[in-house]
Amino acid sequence: MQTLSAQASLLQQSRIKPLELVFWLLAFAAPVLTPSHALIINEIAIVALFAISLDIILGYTGIVSLGHAAFFGLGGYAAALFAKHVMPDPMVGLAVGIAAATLLGLIASLTILRGSDLTRLMVTLGLGLILMELANKLDWLTGGADGLQGVVMGPILGRFEFDLSGQTAAYYSLSVLLVFFVLLRRVTQSPLGATLMAIRDNRLRAMSIGIPVNSRLTLAYTLAAAVAGAAGALMTQTTGFASLDLFEFHRSADVLLILVIGGTGWLYGGVAGAIVFKLMQDFLSSITPQYWMFWIGLFLVVLVLVGRDRLIRPWTWLGTGRKGQS
Amino acid sequence: MSELLHVDNLSAGYGEAVVLSGVSLSLDEGQTLALLGRNGTGKTTLINTLAGATRQHGGSIMLGGRALHTLAPYERAAAGIGWVPQERNIFKSLTVHENLTAVARPGKWTPDSVYAMFERLAERKGNLGTQLSGGEQQMLAVGRALVLNPRLLLLDEPLEGLAPIIVEELLRALRRITREEGLSAIIVEQHPQAVLAISDRAVVLDRGSVAHADSAQALQQKPELLEHLLGVAR
Amino acid sequence: MNSALHPKAALASETVLSAQGLEMRFGGIVATNCVNLDLKKGARHALIGPNGAGKTTFINLLTGVLQPSAGRIVLEGEDISTLAPNERVGRGMVRTFQINQLFDSMTPLQTLALVVSQRSGLGRRWWPSLGHSQQVAQRCEELLTKFHLAEVMNQRTRELAYGKRRLLEIAIALACEPRVLLLDEPVAGVPAGEREELLQTVAALPADVSVLLIEHDMDMVFSFATRMTVLVNGAVLTEGTPQEIAADPRVKAVYLGHGEGAGA
């Protein structure tokens, strides 16, 4: 009594849903509809890109990382330094940022192949801290603690100047986000994406059905690093400034929180999480400037105790709800 | 003879796998039960369920008139369970003496009485768990359960994989513990002959339920039944 | 040691898998002691023996999880003793697990589509969707129907009944198009109600797949196997047809503990 044939069922899962189109139209309309909010839209787009990059390794491949900011920061600094010293064109700067992060991702992927969650946690954390130390100590290049000054960006595609209102920046970030989103959406729906999920769910069985686990882990980690580098590059290009803050621990922790708010292993989780997190941060810090960290902390503790999946995916409230979270 | 253990319609397993279904058996005070059956029929699962180390889906277990199945694993030793696990699982980073003193409960059996019964252990008092031979580990596992001064000793394949002379020594010790000292015990074994000789009753499991229950002597006289239930036969 | 070849199975007599003098030592302990075992094409061969006989170690040697101290493993004429586990799968040596090893957050359909794609070399495709290839979807439908998983194909694996999970466990191995299938206690822990479905499915495995079954359940062994090897203390005690093994006094001694066969 098969309702859908196997192929129809699989294709139906990866088909673009109308709701998605509505979302992206709204996203691209936002900078025009609410010009005053263009800057925060730009920030949300960048954080969303950073979040979906972490989702590739955390949500889809099951690798815990507390140092994803390393790639974000490297991409940022590479793009900024390139713009300052070589060529102000944003697109080429973006490519340089991505290339630098990809290279670091490839090298760093050797560290996450073996060991337990704790070792991966430590190694990724260590990488983030090393890069921050390097950026701090190579002050002749990076401007050290007070950051890189004088980063002037040329017009995008030679026509769209970066203006103070931030509308160009917002559209630039949104378009880059869309490009990477479509790319990652295809990857996660593809056979390759399925093998990553298999490794996440059961590494032993993934090996036992012929999946070369280590090369797939390297592939996923490098891809995630590249996308994180793009997000970092967008950050420094649209703000015209690069500082040690790009590598800060709280940035890696925040993006983890964003993913958890939006739900891991679901790409839109990173986007939804970024929107909620940024708006919450904006709202809370206006009330209690220094102490919004307390509310984020409380939110995290409650979220985990209640069970991550239950909170975000409303259909699990109605469903059997037998198993609290993934 | 008053009834010590009463198991009624027990079903249990690990996670969702249901290994035992509808198992009922009873044992009187001072008696020894031989629990037989091929591999994978649920012998170890039954012992582990009595010790509280499995997921019990249903049924009840009464020990000396008190409900055992509602107790947390660590409370079952106090209730009278002396567990000798299948893999022996002696504590690797503790010395032989510490393995005994760490869990000992007041009563007739003390570390010294264990050393008296197993001289080999007395010589190895200061050695770490990892430095013992298979036989010595088995004796320590039995001794460790004895110093709990339990009402019911649970021995899971105590003779498995041991040299014949060690098997003889362990059988002598088990005979002394159960026959002379009157301690009730359930002994799980694949090879029926050795354990039937020192048991009063026998239960044979097949595919998670009781296939046959009998007195030990009666079962020893039915080789063809034994072969059907335990051997390589249809 | 093995009986005369059946005339009608002349073609089938060709050996698909051959373990030659396999040895495995952990420190002083010899877990696998010079084991020779030949699996004919389309064989239904059972490997039995008491606990601690070394069956699991032997399986880990065949699948490459363990490297043997001595001896060779030949699969269809090729020496695969040094190949990594995932490469052996590529050559058709596939195993199932006694304790379910499944992809809990995926559905049976996604799981099988992944395995079939990986097996047909599409595993690295990153642009087309999982359901893109018609052949993959077709093969999935065959497997889903054969293993009675069609009506649960879109449910989360974690929520399936235990019997269905055991069926998926074997379906995954079949999706790897094995030439040699190592079935590790397929009916372990399956409640009575769901055993029949599993027994039929195992009986209906494709004729050209050579199956090595590790099982304690004698009903299953006798209804399934045409040849049997008895492993005791890591060494082969004897090999033969089920009837020969059942009648063999040495096997009785090992299982029932008469005389010298006990313990040791």
Place this chain on the structure above:
Amino acid sequence: MLTILFDGVAYGMLLFILAVGLAVTMGLMNFINLAHGAFAMAGGYITVLLMQRMGVPFLVCLPLAFLGAALMGALLERTLYRPMYNKPHLDQVLFSIGLVFMAVASVDYFLGSSQQNIHLPVWLKGRTEIGSDPFMLGMGHYRLFIIAVCAALTVALQYVLTKTRFGSRLRASVDDQRVAAGLGINVNLVFLSTFAVGSGLAGLGGALGAEVLGLDPTFPLKFMVYFLIVVAVGGTSSITGPLLAALLLGIADVAGKYYIPKLGAFIVYSLMIAILIWRPQGLFVRKAGK
């Protein structure tokens, strides 16, 4: 050069006392608790408050810091930590990060974000130097005090672990939790007391370390990495592993900052990564290990 070594040893001993609780609880319950530093901070602030507001002498504050942090540990273990044990590692990480954020923000709110300092009693101030220049050993009295206290604590800890019944029951639980419970050891109670003592030691370490490591609301975040290095490199199957790892880390950090200030911390982190790639289960854990 000897002074560097001396300071490194003092720093290492302090790190050990701060991190040993985390090592044992992680070994027992395989629980990634990044919030361990918050208990150390609690001990530090208890001492600061008692000394500044109630004039309690420094030496009396130390045991109070231990008790305060231990009490907090027991309370939190019973309420918040207990439901977390069988959750995946990611949840445990998020949970403990949440706790750290709450601790940092609330201390900042109530006690301000400025660096706290402790008025050490007179006899703890000052330095003595022995030997001539190239081999001059300069020993700060306070660092000497730290080494003495931490050494005493280490000996006491080793004694409790190896000579007492509680110690053998704890090690048995770490070895095989399932069988330990089946033989009558209340593993949850063992863990509660270990968690409390571990937090208490961290609190004591926080109080002792306020002078050397500094004390401000971001303490738990700043030193979280160091605690994790001691546990990851030292392993969790014994306390000698973390002790050696802490000493190694202390000396490497002090020496690194002195000889190559430019890349001081860089050395420590890359050393850690190298060790973890080479032996993921930790440097001092025997292959058989857990």
